[in-house]
Amino acid sequence: MGDPKYYERFGFRNFPDLILDGVPQEYFLTLTFEKNGARGIVEFHQGFSANC
Template sequence: MAVGTAAGIGSELVRAGLAQLAGIGAAGAMLVGDPAYYGRFGFVARPGLVCDGVPDVYGQAVTFITPPAWERIAFHPAFFTAK
């Protein structure tokens, strides 16, 4: 990607974030998003990954460890604060 262009910046940011997480020993990452977009980074809906209030197809994860350990996902209360 050429410096100073906006094309592809979102993809580069996702890749950089995943590399940093893997670099610090994170087990993986979870997000809520469009499977058609985030699938290119290895994110998929996973059996056993539960995020209350989110349809299963949109709660996706990528793992950096084998075997993966899936647990219930909880958002920080700040996500639910109205201003």
């Protein structure tokens, strides 16, 4: 997640078929090894939502 103008220079791109709920689509970028890109709904592991 971040500023597209910054991350696109490193090869990160937005794939409209890759979704992270609650994050504006234009700021959710990925770096893939395949030309077709990625698709689906992204979920973080439960450990990232732990409360202390």
